[in-house]
Amino acid sequence: MPTLRVDGVRVTVPAGATVLAAARAAGAEIPTLCHHEGLEPWGGCRLCLVEISKPGWTGEGKIVTSCNYPAEDGLVVRTSGERVVATRRVVVDLLLARCPGTPLVQRLAREHGIEEASYEVNPEPTDCVLCGLCTRACDRMGVSAIASVSRGASRAIAPPFNQPPPDCIGCLACAEVCPTGHIAWSEADGRRTIWGRVFEMQRCEGCGRPHLTAAQAGWARARGAAEQDLRLCDACKREQLARTLRAVSRGETVAAQAAAS
Ligand code: SF4
Numbered sequence: 310m311p312t313l314r315v316d317g318v319r320v321t322v323p324a325g326a327t328v329l330a331a332a333r334a335a336g337a338e339i340p341t342l343c344h345h346e347g348l349e350p351w352g353g354c355r356l357c358l359v360e361i362s363k364p365g366w367t368g369e370g371k372i373v374t375s376c377n378y379p380a381e382d383g384l385v386v387r388t389s390g391e392r393v394v395a396t397r398r399v400v401v402d403l404l405l406a407r408c409p410g411t412p413l414v415q416r417l418a419r420e421h422g423i424e425e426a427s428y429e430v431n432p433e434p435t436d437c438v439l440c441g442l443c444t445r446a447c448d449r450m451g452v453s454a455i456a457s458v459s460r461g462a463s464r465a466i467a468p469p470f471n472q473p474p475p476d477c478i479g480c481l482a483c484a485e486v487c488p489t490g491h492i493a494w495s496e497a498d499g500r501r502t503i504w505g506r507v508f509e510m511q512r513c514e515g516c517g518r519p520h521l522t523a524a525q526a527g528w529a530r531a532r533g534a535a536e537q538d539l540r541l542c543d544a545c546k547r548e549q550l551a552r553t554l555r556a557v558s559r560g561e562t563v564a565a566q567a568a569a570s
């Protein structure tokens with residue numbers, strides 16, 4: 310298990326941990342945008358920069374992205390040195406020029422002492438910070454219905470040819486992981502709409518509420534999901550579990566409790 314020093318604090322982390330994990334374990338606060346515990350590190354937003362060095366290194370330390378840099382034994386990490394903060398400010402400044410009206414970006418700008426962007430402000434402001442969480446979540450599902458398109462200020466996340474994506478299953482993974490709420494979706498009359506596609510919803514057999522799209526249920530079945538896992542919404546599953554546990558604690562058999570419910 311590697312032992313590092315983060316801002317003077319000695320910390321030991323499991324093998325394979327990142328510098329970001331080590332820094333957080335040491336109590337340091339590092340801003341991140343494209344990092345998500347459930348996804349592979351990407352290193353795209355450059356907000357989590359830190360300075361690293363090792364005893365014996367000469368010259369200045371190296372500026373690296375902490376979310377995908379391995380926590381190596383003996384590493385000395387500075388999370389808020391002058392170079393780190395100055396580089397991070399440039400990243401936030403550029404973000405503010407791209408997304409001037411986005412509350413998350415405005416907060417980051419305030420935290421970095423930036424009142425207004427020093428770069429030319431995007432003539433078509435967007436809430437998309439290009440963190441890539443949505444596309445990576447979609448890829449992780451094995452669906453890959455959306456992707457990053459275009460370049461420069463007009464770079465965006467979109468389905469192929471900006472048409473309703475044929476591969477999308479309407480699972481909302483992209484919308485739920487988006488840190489700015491940029492991905493619009495809606496639900497009404499047993500239908501969910503996202504990326505211009507309309508999905509029929511499947512209703513929970515417990516409470517009758519629509520809880521997943523029929524396309525999503527089909528996708529899960531094709532990957533071996535048991536039918537009983539698709540019948541109930543999360544709230545009803547929790548309720549069923551609570552009922553079962555109550556019955557067990559009263560000494561009833563699970564089968565008797567299931568028959569009574
Ligand atoms: S749509 Fe949201 S999750 Fe996707 S890249 Fe933009 S900000 Fe990130």
Ligand code: FES
Binds near residue numbers: 351357
């Ligand atoms: S959080 Fe590390 S580069 Fe985005």
